[in-house]
Amino acid sequence: MPRPDTLPPPPWRLAGEACVSAWLARIAEPPPAPPGWRLVRLGPFVAVGAVWARYGAGGMLAYDELAVGLVVRRGLGLGVTVPWIWVDSALSQDGGQRFWAIPKRMARFRTAPGAAFEAVAEDAAGEAGRISLRPAGPRWPCPPIPFQIVQADDGRTLHAPARVRGSAQVGRAAWRLGPLPGPGRPLISVRLTGMRLDLGPARAAA
Numbered sequence: 001m002p003r004p005d006t007l008p009p010p011p012w013r014l015a016g017e018a019c020v021s022a023w024l025a026r027i028a029e030p031p032p033a034p035p036g037w038r039l040v041r042l043g044p045f046v047a048v049g050a051v052w053a054r055y056g057a058g059g060m061l062a063y064d065e066l067a068v069g070l071v072v073r074r075g076l077g078l079g080v081t082v083p084w085i086w087v088d089s090a091l092s093q094d095g096g097q098r099f100w101a102i103p104k105r106m107a108r109f110r111t112a113p114g115a116a117f118e119a120v121a122e123d124a125a126g127e128a129g130r131i132s133l134r135p136a137g138p139r140w141p142c143p144p145i146p147f148q149i150v151q152a153d154d155g156r157t158l159h160a161p162a163r164v165r166g167s168a169q170v171g172r173a174a175w176r177l178g179p180l181p182g183p184g185r186p187l188i189s190v191r192l193t194g195m196r197l198d199l200g201p202a203r204a205a206a
């Protein structure tokens with residue numbers, strides 16, 4: 001699929017690979033949840049997810065991305081809000097800010113070749129994050145998993161439906177992320193290959 005040189009409107013359909021981890025982190029002053037939502041907490045800890053993705057052939061755009069999200073809830077409903085995210089594509093940055101109020105920042109990405117996934121992202125302030133993930137299990141098909149992105153936007157809340165699928169492999173990962181204190185010690189880490197991510201248009205909460 002040819003790469004667009006203008007900003008494509010949603011839905012965005014992306015393809016590539018990703019490393020995904022989840023853990024509980026102690027953050028002294030976490031960013032507030034979007035209006036109408038609350039952070040998911042366990043005592044002094046908040047639920048955190050991190051994604052390192054490389055999008056490419058088969059998708060609308062080709063770029064690298066590091067995203068750190070917080071799990072939020074409203075009643076029994078869950079979502080993910082993304083306060084920290086870096087990309088190396090101006091189109092992705094502009095689209096994230098314009099269509100979903102996702103505060104994407106530009107960074108430089110370096111990825112080491114090999115079976116293990118190792119990468120570093122640096123922005124104007126220095127190192128934004130780094131990851132090392134080593135596969136530790138068999139691959140298994142990951143069926144489509146729906147979720148929603150929830151972002152604050154000038155006093156209102158935007159909701160965007162998303163869905164991801166691919167081939168998953170559990171691994172052992174170590175993260176170091178600028179926004180979070182100390183090294184990341186995930187509860188679970190997964191590497192996705194043959195990944196397909198669909199991100200739909202955002203709507204304002206009623």
